[in-house]
Amino acid sequence: MRRLIATKEAARPVALADVAQPVPEPDEALVKVEAFAPNRGETFLVERPAPGWLPGKDIAGLVVQAAADGSGPGIGTRVVGHPAHSGWAEYAAVPTHSLTPLPDGIDTAQAAALPLAGITALRLLRTAPCPAGQRVLLTGASGGVGHYVTELAVGAGAEVTAVTATPVRGERLTQLGARVVHDVADAEGPFDVVLESTGGPVLPAALSRTRPGGTLVWFGQASRTPATLDFFDLLNGPERVTIQHFHYAGAPYGPDLAALVRLVAQGRLHPEIDRVADWSQAARTLVDLRERRVRGKAVLLTGGTAR
Known part of the structure; x- marks a missing residue:
């Protein structure tokens, strides 16, 4: 073969x-x-x-x-x-x-x-607080994971702001119900949940837009640039924010694949x-x-x- x-x-x-x-x-x-x-x-x-x-x-x-x-x-x-x-x-x-x-x-x-993008999206949204009624910021949103997260979160009642590099890369996310911006600095927070996948300077910028007591879930470093957090910036930023690392992996995957297939068949995931x-x-x-x-x-x- x-x-x-x-x-x-x-x-x-x-x-x-x-x-x-x-x-x-x-x-x-x-x-x-x-x-x-x-x-x-x-x-x-x-x-x-x-x-x-x-x-x-x-x-x-x-x-x-x-x-x-x-x-x-x-x-x-x-x-x-x-x-x-x-x-x-x-x-x-x-x-x-x-x-x-x-x-x-x-x-x-x-x-x-x-599989990978869809399972990541499902498990990411299970890790974050319940999205219903939440304001969610999603960085690096124009890949496979970002599209699935956006559609699932909006469908669950979240208000999603998605960060993409260009307007073209954000077109479909807008259709799925997200507000699209092209720089974290343009995201109008504060956000209850931040889903961060870019790393580098984007992570501390996204963290600064989290509400006091909110949650930032760090699930990738697409920029391939390490992120640095300054303790004194944290002191001057939102208080009591939880920063959580996330990685999707862990078999069995069959039940989540079945859930994704069911959502596609029902017209709730595209x-x-x-x-x-x-x-x-x-x-x-x-x-x-x-x-x-x-x-x-x-x-x-x-x-x-x-x-």
Whole structure:
């Protein structure tokens, strides 16, 4: 079978290679991958891949071999999955606890755009105080996570202000019900909840717009610039603010995938997909993701039947 492997070349970070088909563990199903969605974080991992690491966490396709232990979906079931790695391939072995079936109304490209960003959004909003009636500030909002957080939070009754680099990157967020600004300095606080994913100077600026007793959840550092907090600035800022670190990871993922699929099927969640392309275009797509030339998600098709 074919698989994308890291090349360590900045301009062409991955290439197709012929490799052996994976052999599933007893609790894994073998999935014929029809579509996968790279994440921006993976573009950085590809730059310096750990020994033996193979990229790919967001996939959708067809079960061609059920798990030997009898768990999970049977042969012929359309599924979306979130393996720990190795998903950028024609076939992937996926733990059944991290798979969920797809209804006919959700196509493969939509499904592939759900896992990491969608699970992050769900778990992030569970970590933050209940969004109903809350004023929420979301930085770095124009990626996949930001679109899901915005739609879910607005749907739950929050008043969302989203920070994006440009008006174009904020267009869909406005349609989803957010107030869009292009600098944290323009965000009219104070905010009950701040969801911060940029790092660098944005974090202290966002913190200063949190209400006394509010919460800042720090879930990323997309700028790749470390953040510095000055204690004396904190003294002069809002009092008793809680700063909480967040990372989405932790299997099982199946229940959250099922929740996301249900929300899409009900028309309450809409994957924002900026690009769908053949996986022969993977290198260019990864570079564009890394350089923030993709709004929302990019999905790559392996040549299977994407419905």
